[in-house]
Amino acid sequence: MASRTRADGSPLSRERIVAAAVELLDTSGEAGLTFRALSAHLSTGPGAIYHHVASKDELLAAATGAVLSGVSDVRGEPREAVRALGLALFDAIDAHPWIGTQLAGLASQSVTLRIFEALGQRVQALGVPGPSQFDAASALFNYILGVAGQNAANARAHTRGATRAEVLGIEATHWETLDPAEYPFAVTVAAQLREHDDREQFLAGLDLVLTGITARGA
């Protein structure tokens, strides 16, 4: 019971490494994931990780995949399935902001492909004609991943401790400060920012895209 177990008795594995990475990302953000911090957390040396994971990029992709496993398994009427998938992603990003960066940026291929596939199947089910299906699925895909990126940017921009309300409060006062001659729309919209719910707005936008997709087919 010596050679195969580590100091604390638990052998290293890709699974354990990825789980620790998720925990570290959740706890200390994207900047907190370091091979040194991670290996300390696993009570080993930084080099040990490379026996199970090829690089930091791969680790980030695996962490994203671990949190998002099964997120694209949605059921029911196609429109509702698209909403469910979108909300599942939105909530996952809300809980783990670093996922937003991954989805919007590096695109951990396999996760991203599964999302695209799930969206495409619903687009087909909605009766969108063949040649337009690709465009429709892409539109949904890009909209959802755009929100993901923007949410991640917001999370990164504001202090870790601030609640959403505080964050929106900050933004509202910021927008109200703008010159109305230069930013008439932003100033007008600033008033709505207080009672504004990111999640509802995400759904509203998703419905807008769905409406556009089905309006074409009709």
Next chain:
Amino acid sequence: MASRTRADGSPLSRERIVAAAVELLDTSGEAGLTFRALSAHLSTGPGAIYHHVASKDELLAAATGAVLSGVSDVRGEPREAVRALGLALFDAIDAHPWIGTQLAGLASQSVTLRIFEALGQRVQALGVPGPSQFDAASALFNYILGVAGQNAANARAHTRGATRAEVLGIEATHWETLDPAEYPFAVTVAAQLREHDDREQFLAGLDLVLTGITARGA
């Protein structure tokens, strides 16, 4: 003519630094922008840059702003103006892929706000009722920035030298390799991937969102 000029006679300035950063980003990609490489390019030391720019993040934001200055100044019929703005951004990202990462991620606030404002004004001009204007502008904004992020991800994923056709070729064969039982939609769509134009698809998606927006108002 000694104390205020540098070795090669050209004094350092924020403008010159940002211009050099853009050149470096275009030439050697996001990883190529280093304070050491940048200062060497300006024939000075890394520390000198900090007299004109506060941090690397600020430098990236400034570089994005420099390339995108005036991109939101669009004219004409609102629908056409939205298309023009979208295409201007798409083409800018095509020429400078690193901009996509900036827009989708860190969101260099001022650029991003100008885009949002421009979109909001066209949404108003389209006759969308007041309470829906925010959602509509956000939908356009998130779709456009989603494409930006995805394009940047693609650019990063593929070799620098490959043409777009080659890139798509690689993706097509990759998609064709997928298990049709697990990825029926992706496999079906793989055939269309060869004659597929990212730019056209971007416009098609933008029209989808616009259709959704105006369908609501009617």
Next chain:
DNA sequence: ACCTGAACACCGTTCAAGT
């Protein structure tokens, strides 16, 4: 086969010392 941790080749940023 797997682990260890020192070492390598970098980073962004700071800061004393110069002009």
Next chain:
DNA sequence: ACCTGAACACCGTTCAAGT
């Protein structure tokens, strides 16, 4: 005031040496 470049406090990754 601005510049210089060595130095600080880190990175991801590699690799000889161990078990």
